Structures are given as C-alpha cells and as structure tokens.
Amino acid sequence: MGNYVDGFVLPIPKKNVAAYKKVAKIAGKIWMKHGALAYFECMGDDVPEGKITSFSKSVKLKPDEVVFFSWIVYKSKADRNKILKLVMKDPKISNMGPDCMPFDGKRMIYGGFRPMVKL
Numbered sequence: 001m002g003n004y005v006d007g008f009v010l011p012i013p014k015k016n017v018a019a020y021k022k023v024a025k026i027a028g029k030i031w032m033k034h035g036a037l038a039y040f041e042c043m044g045d046d047v048p049e050g051k052i053t054s055f056s057k058s059v060k061l062k063p064d065e066v067v068f069f070s071w072i073v074y075k076s077k078a079d080r081n082k083i084l085k086l087v088m089k090d091p092k093i094s095n096m097g098p099d100c101m102p103f104d105g106k107r108m109i110y111g112g113f114r115p116m117v118k119l
Contacts, residue, residue, distance in 0.1 A: 014065060019102040
C-alpha cells in the first residue's frame with residue numbers, strides 16, 4: 001500500500017471548537033509544508049452512543065463536548081517519523097504556547113496505522 005496514517009480521536013469543549021479549528025488550520029499547514037500528503041480534522045455530526053463502546057465513550061465525552069476524528073496521511077512510516085520531527089521543531093508549533101491545545105489531551109486517543117485496503 002505504501003502509505004501510513006496517524007489517527008486521532010479527541011474531545012473538544014463546544015465552547016473551544018472555533019479555537020481548535022484555528023489551531024488545526026495552522027497545524028495542518030505546517031504538516032503539509034513538511035511533507036504530509038493529507039490532513040483532516042472532522043467534527044462528530046452523526047456519532048451514535050454505543051452500548052459497549054463508541055467514539056464518545058472512548059474519550060469519556062462530557063455533555064458540553066463534541067468528538068473529533070482526525071487523521072494525517074504520509075507516504076510511508078519512515079516519512080511520518082521524519083515529518084513529525086520537523087513539525088515538532090517548527091517554530092510555529094513550538095511557539096504556540098499553552099493555548100494551542102484547547103482540550104484535555106489526556107483523553108485523546110492516537111496511533112499510527114498501516115493501510116490494509118485502498119480503493
């Protein structure tokens with residue numbers, strides 16, 4: 001398949017959605033500048049509550065929050081590792097300060113994924 005994907009599920013307080021969107025636009029441009037192939041930030045719109053598990057249960061979503069499902073696509077895992085190092089050194093990221101994460105980062109779920117089917 002050749003590509004590699006970082007995926008994220010995170011809870012965003014509804015009052016912070018605009019602030020998160022602003023930060024995500026900046027971050028997305030930085031990831032793309034350093035070589036990511038695609039960058040997506042998606043706000044939950046039709047996310048049913050599961051009986052055993054669900055997106056909302058996975059992040060312990062509170063009534064005043066909305067769940068985001070986000071991902072970044074890279075050419076390969078090696079590219080992702082290289083790009084991530086460049087992004088973390090980028091002054092626009094390192095100088096963002098504490099307001100750059102308008103959510104509880106301890107409840108964010110993330111991981112790297114190797115695509116198995118691509119049509």
